[in-house]
């Protein structure tokens with residue numbers, strides 16, 4: 279048994295023994311937890327990953343005459359200023375107000391540029407009050423000029439996280455990176471055995487007030503992060519999914535751009551790569567055992583981002599040793615994997631924190647209050663109305679045609695039923711393709727006779743049990759006017775059109791008193 | 795080797811590439827092509843026993859040949875070694891090294907551009 283005070287005395291005396299989490303795994307493997315607990319005082323961890331739930335409070339100081347900033351922009355990115363006159367919070371995921379720039383320079387990039395000491399254009403508007411008469415200000419700031427620049431990240435450092443793949447036929451652009459079609463790749467984000475909260479999985483040493491490495495400076499844990507969850511299933515003592523999270527605080531004036539970077543996930547948004555490391559005091563044999571966790575023992579699921587629902591289907595279980603080999607076998611096929619969070623940087627951070635402690639520049643802390651290790655569960659957002667599924671909406675009875683039909687007959691069908699597209703099915707009703715009135719006109723012009731020659735075989739479909747909102751997004755994405763509804767056996771059940779959907783949205787909004 | 799072939803408008807209609815493949819003992823790959831009646835460019839890879847003779851033939855036919863060694867360039871200051879690009883490369887030209895750094899192998903790269911679009915740091919550029 280050791281105490282944090284004893285460890286700090288050793289740091290002061292210069293004889294503290296610090297190892298990284300990766301080194302600890304080796305040490306315990308070779309000499310056992312009991313011996314390791316005696317030998318080692320501190321295990322350092324690290325992670326460097328995209329953490330969207332990050333941001334910073336900035337205080338600009340008062341102009342003369344003063345202004346109560348109501349709308350505030352930094353290099354064109356809005357910072358929330360519904361606070362006292364000259365305070366604002368810039369969130370990492372805020373896109374640029376110029377749509378041509380959008381995600382390519384968002385809140386995360388402003389944060390990086392501030393830390394780099396660059397000049398930033400500040401523009402603010404206000405309504406003017408007796409005490410704050412100015413209604414507009416435009417000037418240049420930099421981190422030196424700010425009174426405070428405090429990074430406060432509501433949710434960082436997920437304990438573990440599911441890996442992602444995509445079963446659909448289209449490439450998906452997600453916060454888990456680019457996911458290739460037909461399960462063409464897998465991306466995962468946890469730093470595995472180096473990851474802070476996997477080395478203290480029951481939060482025995484981490485809590486409010488724990489001093490940490492944050493973006494190259496000394497920061498603090500200020501409590502559980504949002505969506506902190508203690509109910510996730512465990513294997514080998516560590517959760518197999520998201521689970522614990524941290525809320526963090528740090529002084530941006532002391533941070534280094536080596537350990538914090540603004541980034542853009544294509545077609546998703548801007549995000550901040552946050553470098554953080556937590557020292558784990560080895561107070562007893564149990565802590566030695568827990569910090570010895572290896573990639574092999576850390577399990578996670580691979581989930582299918584092809585299903586845009588809250589509960590995405592799980593494809594299979596894996597572990598970080600397997601993911602780190604660079605390929606993984608899914609249904610007999612070798613699929614390449616991508617880490618998404620930098621293991622190189624994570625190791626660098628664990629190493630740097632180790633240096634700080636060895637040099638006596640960093641002392642450990644006893645948390646004022648440990649993070650909750652039970653009683654936290656993440657509640658879903660219940661929407662006032664449950665989402666409407668495709669099968670719940672009334673669509674016109676389905677009209678279908680066959681590939682062998684003559685063009686003239688199909689043209690007549692389109693006109694008689696006043697529809698613009700019909701699904702093409704085989705003799706058992708399974709979807710083969712789709713044909714639009716434009717295809718027919720084209721076929722007539724070119725003298726084609728059979729439908730099979732002109733129909734589109736690659737069809738975007740809607741599934742019966744999908745929410746209509748998911749289908750609406752698909753209609754927008756492919757810029758199409760309608761798609762066939764199929765059941766899970768590819769039998770055509772109907773057609774859903776952009777009109778059906780806008781009618782539905784209109785009805786929804788109308789009843790709630792909203793406007794379009 | 796990899797090279798850009800520059801086609802002037804006058805030779806766009808000639809059967810140069812077909813003859814090259816037919817008459818020389820070479821491995822030949824078209825990695826990219828953008829050719830219109832006004833001329834254009836083609837990125838090729840040419841190897842094999844008679845590669846040198848093949849190249850001579852191309853030059854005699856009036857196609858200007860610009861050998862290249864790099865197809866993409868990774869900006870090391872921008873790259874954070876996250877690895878997001880690794881699984882996207884169709885020819886496994888991007889690898890995670892021993893020290894967990896991410897490296898692009900120019901010999902293998904075919905300039906498809908998949909990594910350049912998806913890199914969160916916009917650290918990889920295709921060299922034109």
Ligand code: SF4
Nearest residue numbers: 873874876877879913
């Ligand atoms: S995705 Fe970009 S930043 Fe990440 S490793 Fe590849 S080149 Fe580097």
Ligand code: SF4
Nearest residue numbers: 883903904906907909
């Ligand atoms: S451009 Fe294409 S081939 Fe070249 S490294 Fe990137 S993904 Fe691989």
